[in-house]
């Protein structure tokens with residue numbers, strides 16, 4: 001791949017233009033998942049289990065079907081059975097046998113809120129009424145919520161035949177442990193014996209929800225010939241297509257999926273819940289069907305991230321060298337296998353150069369909604385445990401926490417616990433930027449403390465596509481397959497304008513539907529500006545090559561003697577100086593005479609992404625009477641490679657930090673003894689509001705990624721990783737008490753102070 | 756069930772509609788009048804995405820019955836810009852990159868506009884407390900607060 005463009009040459013990249021999709025969002029005309037309607041549309045609603053664990057003996061919808069206005073009811077019997085097999089890369093493997101059962105339960109319901117039937121009716125009120133008329137005969141079964149309880153030998157089993165994968169020889173008895181993973185370099189056990197100090201601690205985290213403000217919603221229409229269309233809010237309309245056709249046994253080309261504007265996702269909209277149901281109802285009734293989840297449904301039935309139990313052991317020398325590290329990670333998968341425990345095992349110690357590391361992870365099912373990706377999935381959980389333990393180790397040897405981390409920081413060539421060597425710089429530079437922040441040495445008052453932590457995330461590459469169409473007035477339309485969650489249309493347009501040498505305003509970026517642009521993976525893993533960005537740049541380069549050929553035609557000279565420079569075609573070589581340059585606009589206007597439309601597409605399965613790295617410190621004040629923790633300051637440095645649009649880089653960093661603060665201090669799924677979620681609403685599931693927070697201080701560090709033409713590294717995720725441990729260490733600094741159980745809510749802090 | 760006939764004013768226009776007595780104003784706006792600018796984030800008054808202004812006060816339209824709109828003056832996000840001219844707050848939100856996904860933005864803008872109508876010179880803290888009923892999961896609020904304070908400044912300048 002080409003070398004990184006040097007900064008001084010850039011005109012559009014690195015500036016802060018208005019986002020092209022801004023005005024419709026400011027005036028209320030932007031269409032999100034729930035904003036679409038079609039003539040003759042019905043309203044779909046989903047019946048959900050009131051029980052945490054029960055066998056479904058019978059579902060009788062006959063009364064519901066008799067209610068005037070009800071046009072159809074579906075259950076799992078309307079969806080084809082799927083083969084039991086894990087498919088895809090191990091870290092993100094899927095099993096469609098599980099997926100279809102999560103969309104509509106078959107033999108059993110496995111958590112409160114588990115979907116098991118759906119109705120379509122002429123009004124939402126009739127649909128709601130019809131749900132009450134569906135009779136379900138349940139055999140209630142014992143349930144299990146906590147991960148440690150679920151691992152006990154006598155725990156109620158969610159799947160009576162689940163044999164733990166990753167254990168040799170395989171266990172003979174079934175359990176709730178879906179999988180064991182282990183990573184190892186060196187010999188940690190032997191190395192602990194050589195350490196000056198060893199610290200071992202155990203931790204717990206709570207399940208937390210992504211908390212996007214827009215509930216899942218979609219509109220579907222199906223034709224009698226088998227073709228169908230879906231408008232939905234998701235991180236990947238191609239993902240919606242792939243999963244929906246699979247769930248319904250359709251042909252891929254028969255389903256056209258449109259990307260609605262998306263009202264937040266953070267990983268939670270990388271799977272389907274309502275889309276296959278809406279298409280199935282539409283097929284059954286012959287009408288378009290709209291389904292909107294309620295907030296309660298979102299909490300009860302869509303993916304939070306895992307809660308976990310963890311034990312960390314680190315051995316350090318008095319000079320600060322970490323010589324050995326061990327981590328045991330038990331993650332809740334929810335009702336079906338697939339927690340991000342593998343990521344937790346890989347990311348926890350990834351920032352460091354440690355010769356002897358051993359991490360072991362367990363993926364454990366329990367009677368909770370199936371966990372789903374949440375911003376750097378798995379990494380914030382293990383980082384809370386690892387970074388908290390390292391803070392104690394640094395304190396034990398009396399070393400500054402940034403200095404301690406700098407001493408051990410991974411560099412290019414440092415091996416990772418999963419095998420390959422680190423191949424990108426930026427970790428040390430980010431820590432140094434944090435260290436230089438003037439507030440790092442500012443004095444603290446009574447009951448105040450400061451804590452430091454870092455966070456690692458792989459970032460993603462993968463498959464993307466885009467198409468560039470040149471218009472006769474010199475404007476261009478750039479169509480990509482990547483839904484825009486946080487401003488990617490702006491960064492796309494900037495990269496296109498930069499490459500073509502035309503003004504930002506001349507570029508119109510759009511998100512094309514699945515049948516109008518090449519396959520593109522979901523917007524996730526901080527991959528869009530990197531991978532989709534490369535396709536946009538490559539398509540734009542093809543356009544400039546074509547524009548040179550058109551100019552050669554206009555000048556009647558050889559195409560090899562035309563070059564593209566500064567947004568214009570120029571005669572070069574032996575023709576240099578023979579003609580004045582032709583601008584993009586001038587050539588575009590001669591389209592018809594020079595060979596017809598100028599169109600270029602590019603696609604990629606991108607590799608060479610650089611990981612995300614964030615280093616942060618938090619200052620807190622603990623109220624000794626109430627146990628309330630106030631965030632006084634949070635400074636977050638992150639290596640973004642190169643900021644295409646610095647405001648949206650800062651926005652990603654600040655947004656991630658604040659989600660981390662919520663996870664640290666307030667957010668948690670709370671279950672009663674019957675396995676019912678007690679806080680399925682924004683009143684009791686308390687996410688940070690404006691008055692809880694100070695201004696977050698984002699430091700954008702730029703260590704370019706040589707594998708992207710403008711140096712981009714994904715920026716959306718690493719920022720959520722450090723806050724939990726940074727805040728825990730700050731509380732420790734303020735009070736002398738180390739909290740090891742998230743969230744660090746006032747009652748827990750008070751109990752620690754009293755204890 | 757017989758529907759209720761309601762006569763009201765929305766964004767300065769006389770509007771009549773029929774609604775079920777159980778329908779919220781949010782449902783009426785979105786499903787009957789096809790004004791989908793106000794969003795449903797929770798339906799329980801906890802997120803502010805559905806915020807509208809009713810007779811000068813900001814209100815969660817998901818907690819207000821459609822039938823109660825009778826004789827009221829309602830302002831929604833659809834009425835905030837004057838033709839093709841954005842309101843100062845809208846322009847400042849754009850300039851400060853105060854939206855990522857934008858789902859909270861309509862409610863945030865109505866709440867901020869109501870704030871500035873009541874207090875043209877709010878402090879940062881007053882702004883943070885006023886907007887505490889409007890959840891934003893994307894931005895961490897920095898840029899929203901900056902945009903509102905910057906808009907307040909510009910509006911004050913325009914008046915003096």
Ligand code: FES
Pocket residue numbers: 794795796797798799800801802803804805806815816817818
């Ligand atoms: S939808 Fe009305 S406050 Fe959330």
Ligand code: FES
Pocket residue numbers: 213263264853854855856857858859860890891892893894
């Ligand atoms: S911008 Fe997404 S919720 Fe505020």
